[in-house]
Amino acid sequence: MVKNFESPKIIWWIIVPTCIIYLFLLVHWPYAIPFDYLGSFGQLSYYLISNYRILLFLILWSTFIAHLYEAFVARTICRQLNINQESTYLWIIQTFILGFPSLRILKGYTRRGLW
Known part of the structure; x- marks a missing residue:
């Protein structure tokens, strides 16, 4: 069985x-974030959201738009490599969530060849 899907590191x-x-x-x-409990990171976050x-x-x-575009690119690469539909969906969803780390693995398939 050919491995058509690979996940980035955890x-x-x-x-x-x-x-x-x-x-x-x-x-x-922003009211859902407890800035006081986050220390310096909370102060920085509060400053950024305030200003x-x-x-x-x-x-x-x-x-969001960049991840959407990367998911579209993942779909295009999967079509070029003739990856089956189930794996293509997995690549699209994973690339939409993770972005570049997922797309980098998929682009590696085009360089070294899928088979």
């Missing part, structure tokens, strides 16, 4: 979604 599954969720909460629901909310909003939605 550290990427921890870092990327956590940062995106935190940024989303920071922009849209640069528009910039954080743009960063959040730029990240």
